[in-house]
Amino acid sequence: MSTPSPYDNLPDAQGFFGKFGGQFVPPEMKQVMDEISAAYQEIRQRKDFQDELNYLLADYVGxxxxxxxxxxxxxxxxxxxxxxxxxxxxxxxAHKINHCLGEALLAKFMGKTKVIAETGAGQHGVALATACALVGIPCEIHMGTVDIAKEHPNVTKMKILGATLVPVTRGTATLKDAVDSAFDEYLKDPQNFIYAIGSVVGPHPFPGMVRDFQxxxxxxxxxxxxxxxxxxxxxxxxxxxxxxxxxxxxxxxxxxxxxxxxxxxxxxxxxxxxxxxxxxxxxxxxxxxxxxxxxxxxxxxxxxxxxxxxxxxxxxxxxxxxxxxxxxxxxxxxxxxxxxxxxxxxxxxxxxxxxxxxxxxxxxxxxxxxxxxxxxxxxxxxxxxxxxxxxxxxxxxxxxx
Missing domain, CATH: 3.40.50.1100 (Rossmann fold)
Known part of the structure; x- marks a missing residue:
């Protein structure tokens, strides 16, 4: 029998990669994250979901x-x-469309009424606005004002695609502050909203889920x-x-x-x-x-x-x-x-x-x-x-x- 690789079967059931990862969130948010995790584990096993995602990756993404x-x-x-x-x-x-399609399909499966996200360079924002337009879910993107000024073409695209853009002025008005702002909005109604994290970061299940889609x-x-x-x-x-x-x-x-x-x-x-x-x-x-x-x-x-x-x-x-x-x-x-x-x-x-x-x-x-x-x-x-x-x-x- 071959020795298991240290890189396989991660994250573990608690969302850890070794000592990193996990869910360091308030108790009420842990329940919400666990619901997202359960929905993701269910949907990823379904043939109809995999077929739709593969179809879109081929004929929509290219x-x-x-x-x-x-x-x-x-x-x-x-x-x-x-x-x-x-x-x-x-x-x-960019690569961002790969996981944004997955997150938008998950939001649709869970019956969410709004998808919220942060963006830095705007690529995640554009990709998520695109995916939400495709599946018909409202999308709200939080972006630092410094990045809005630098990445104007992507700002215009997000607006054309129907996303609501929220300028973030707090802190350094860049990516970390956009994450904070988006999370604050998400906390207002986590039962009906979903925060579509734009990278392999955040509480479990997002680091593993975004990795899987990518x-x-x-x-x-x-x-x-x-x-x-x-x-x-x-x-x-x-x-x-x-x-x-x-x-x-x-x-x-x-x-x-x-x-x-x-x-x-x-x-x-x-x-x-x-x-x-x-x-x-x-x-x-x-x-x-x-x-x-x-x-x-x-x-x-x-x-x-x-x-x-x-x-x-x-x-x-x-x-x-x-x-x-x-x-x-x-x-x-x-x-x-x-x-x-x-x-x-x-x-x-x-x-x-x-x-x-x-x-x-x-x-x-x-x-x-x-x-x-x-x-x-x-x-x-x-x-x-x-x-x-x-x-x-x-x-x-x-x-x-």
Missing amino acids: RPSPIFYARRLSEKLGGARIYLKREDLNHTG SVVGREARAQFMERYKKLPDYVAACVGGGSNAMGIFTAFLNDESVKLVGVEPAGEGLDTDRHAATMTLGKPGQIHGMACYVLEDSEGNPMPVHSIASGLDYPGSGPQHSHLKDLGRVEYASANDNECLDAFMMLSRVEGIIPALESAHAVAWAIREAPKLSQEQSILINLSGRGDKDADYVAEKLGL
Whole structure:
């Protein structure tokens, strides 16, 4: 009998990945979370749900997304060959639609009257507004005013799709504050509302549920790479904020010990400053938003104000499964700063004609830095989690284009 993998059968029944995860919520919220968990466990076993989700992923989202060999970028850098899992080609322009469809179908199954969510870069907001329009459920999106200004194209899309946009001015007016605001609204009527969390974060069952919906990315990528190249990639890299796109692609490779997994988080203006969001690199175990995970905290033990040029990554926590994988040593967590991210954004745009999201550009920046150190026989597969339409005006203004 083979020895069970330490990466399988997680989370446990209480929602823990090792010592991370769980449900750190008030007693009245625990009952609500348990109801969501039970509904999810029921619906995921139903053939009609799986058939509808698979149909929508194929004919609505456009899956499977392709893997593209970035030949010119690879030749320019020398060293390892770089491949891109093109989640930017999905309907709505990012990986977020994968779990938003699942959450919207779950909300419909549970008879909820409103879906509430936070968004940073706006990709989760657009994807959820899209999914809610598709299934016919009202949608309310909370977004920090700083991010509203940076991500205007996505704000417009959310409004066109019929979502109610709630500007958040509290705190730093960014992602963490949008989460707080959305959760406050959810608490007004958790029996009729559902909070559709936008990453592999929050109380159980969301970290595992969002991962499950996103795992289609890794299943596709592993099969595609094996079919075309008759072997697995040497490295799989993805940006990490909350960590949904990274867990989506990492999950299929966890038991492939030959494949090195790299999560790239935002170093912002430098790891030696307080203007970064490098939770896995510089954080410590703590609690935030109903879960135990690595957290960036201030001297008083509160979540620290964080910064990234990428609005979708400026979060002071990370998914509990990421925290567990860090402690196990299965995933290496690296970082890229704002300038490296901008350089990668422009290089991929001008060398391959692909404009990446600033979030995804962090993983591209890591590959640009590391590929020349590797041999031409080695390969790096990047989860290109989103496209940069939303960031184009901001980058152009910042660089004076």
